[in-house]
Amino acid sequence: MFKRLAGLLLLVVLTLLTQVGGIALALCWLVGRLLPPSSPLQRLGINAGLFAGFYVVLSLFVVPPLAALGGRVPLPCTSEPDRPFAAAHPAFCWLNRHYVDPRLNALLTNLSRDVAQQFPGTVTLFLDANLPFINGFPLLPHLSHGDGRKLDLAYSYRGPEGGYLPAQTRSPIGYWAFQQPAAGEIPSPCRAGAWLTTRWDMQFLQGLFPQRTLEPERTRAALRWLTTEGQNAGIERIFIEPYLAARLGVSSPLLGFQGCRAARHDDHIHIQIKR
Numbered sequence: 001m002f003k004r005l006a007g008l009l010l011l012v013v014l015t016l017l018t019q020v021g022g023i024a025l026a027l028c029w030l031v032g033r034l035l036p037p038s039s040p041l042q043r044l045g046i047n048a049g050l051f052a053g054f055y056v057v058l059s060l061f062v063v064p065p066l067a068a069l070g071g072r073v074p075l076p077c078t079s080e081p082d083r084p085f086a087a088a089h090p091a092f093c094w095l096n097r098h099y100v101d102p103r104l105n106a107l108l109t110n111l112s113r114d115v116a117q118q119f120p121g122t123v124t125l126f127l128d129a130n131l132p133f134i135n136g137f138p139l140l141p142h143l144s145h146g147d148g149r150k151l152d153l154a155y156s157y158r159g160p161e162g163g164y165l166p167a168q169t170r171s172p173i174g175y176w177a178f179q180q181p182a183a184g185e186i187p188s189p190c191r192a193g194a195w196l197t198t199r200w201d202m203q204f205l206q207g208l209f210p211q212r213t214l215e216p217e218r219t220r221a222a223l224r225w226l227t228t229e230g231q232n233a234g235i236e237r238i239f240i241e242p243y244l245a246a247r248l249g250v251s252s253p254l255l256g257f258q259g260c261r262a263a264r265h266d267d268h269i270h271i272q273i274k275r
């Protein structure tokens with residue numbers, strides 16, 4: 001009974017986390033039933049191997065064409081000279097959290113080219129996008145990333161010496177290393193410690209991240225492009241903490257504040273395109 005419940009829980013967690021993980025686990029169970037009895041340790045090894053095999057084969061060969069039928073394509077995970085954008089961490093791709101409407105792929109290509117033209121060597125980094133399938137299936141913890149039209153972008157950072165750090169974020173996965181309002185800047189109106197919110201402070205993590213400050217030139221160039229060319233390319237909304245947009249000197253009707261019940265945006269920029 002306990003084993004079944006634990007298995008069911010694992011199935012739910014893997015499905016919520018990656019969608020593909022849940023499918024791979026279900027396939028693993030189906031095939032496992034056909035195999036002859038073996039010791040628990042052997043069975044664990046066989047299941048782990050089956051799961052890994054199914055996950056990789058599904059992710060590489062089965063999911064992309066199926067997702068394309070529903071209008072989503074995987075963003076390329078590594079940068080190339082004429083397409084200088086990449087996943088901030090390969091885990092976004094390993095977990096199949098990098099699927100988008102093809103228009104976002106084109107938009108990100110043009111954004112990254114524009115910023116790299118102004119600041120050679122810049123690599124634009126993306127974070128969570130969407131899962132491959134099913135409109136309305138959220139990419140936790142981002143409740144809105146459920147239709148292929150949403151994408152998070154990392155800020156650019158500079159190191160202790162002050163120079164731009166190519167293709168690096170402050171936290172290993174880009175999220176959770178929050179900017180703080182400087183003296184004189186108006187902080188977000190959200191109450192710290194409020195319940196029923198995904199506006200986590202992650203105080204215990206902040207001291208673990210290296211000292212890297214926001215690189216304003218490249219971040220401003222990206223935000224400017226998003227509010228001008230990006231708007232022409234279909235962007236309908238951009239979420240960023242208002243004090244950061246003010247610090248960067250960018251204003252636009254597209255810029256919004258997500259409210260206090262949604263993920264905060266002082267560690268990344270959220271963009272969404274029209275239907």
Ligand SMILES: [Zn+2]
Pocket residue numbers: 142145150151152269270271
């Ligand atoms: Zn987002």
